[in-house]
Amino acid sequence: MAYRFSRRIVSTPKSFIRETLKATQAADIISFAGGLPNPECIDTAGIGRAAADVIREDGKRALQYATTEGHEPLREYIAERYRRRYGLDAQPDEILITNGSQQCLDLIGKVLIDAGDAVAIERPGYLGAIQAFSLYEPVFQPVPLAPDGPDTGVLEETLRTHEPAFFYGIPNAQNPSGITYSDRRRRECAKILAEYETVFVEDDAYGELRFDGKAMVPVARHLPGLGVMTGSFSKIFSPGMRLGWIYAPADLYEKLVIAKQASDLHSNYLSQRILSRYLEANDIDAHIATIRDAYRMRAQVMVQSMEELFPDGVAFTRPEGGMFVWVTFPEGISSLELFERALAHRVVMLPGVPFYTDGGGESTGRFNFTNADPETIRKGIGIIGDLLREMRG
């Protein structure tokens, strides 16, 4: 059957990550390719107790339809945490609970992008965002990342000449590069965005996973009325529960609610109730601290292994949080070829090419450090180091 597919789906790339993950789920593979939280960091016992409590105490309601905006106590919790941690003046009626923070990107695309609009995005950019926005047929305008944040000269030029619908970025432990914007860059970005009255979509999937535990001031705090933040419970609670949120100013919020209603009526209410119950009964800060410690240690092992086992000429980031190290191989090394060779040795990483909306990145790659144990990380990096030496001849 020759289906007449929509233009928007035909022009949207398949997720390289999902496709790669499918190919790399064998037990004997050392995977640096995905972005999975470490299974040890999911509190199955605590979530089990919360689930049983909810069903026993209020099962009939927890299994009913619910409001589009989300479970009120959960929205209050998120707003209060924003006030305390980030100094934002957040209120529960500005928080919309979503089906993972990935849904925020879809809803933002629905509400803010018309086909042909410019969208400014970091270079390299988050693959899931590139995919989500692509469905609305924008023209991406990449803004290169320096080690401490976006190139503000390019950002300004982009806003001036292309008038994008918004700028999408990840100031904390960016995916894929692992870099964190400095305070100075955050202020500079906010100043430019305010000058051109451009919305900043601030994806904060990793804000709680800064290794030093200290919160950095979000760009949104410097950008009243134009800052939209997205957050996720995937990395600190459970990705399978699919819970995230958008924090948005009133006018935008109203439109996002309409878009969400049309998409799925509301996020999984049982998941919301279980999470809410879990937050009442457990010390989430202590849990987050455990996750941070586990990831900090693994990041150190990965960076140290790269320092010792990679040949000269390979550059890599030293993340302050999150889940990824970004590697730039010497010119001429194809990370796609490295991927194929490494797979034959049962190790996988993610080639950098799909993270570039304008081509390039052939000699870059993303390495996840959260999912493997320290010895395995060292072993896998050693194998890749040997392959790099082989490829250079």
Ligand SMILES: Cc1ncc(COP(=O)(O)O)c(C=O)c1O
């Ligand atoms: C930067 C960023 N944003 C959003 C997401 C989506 O996460 P979720 O839908 O699980 O909240 C991810 C997932 O890895 C991510 O890395």
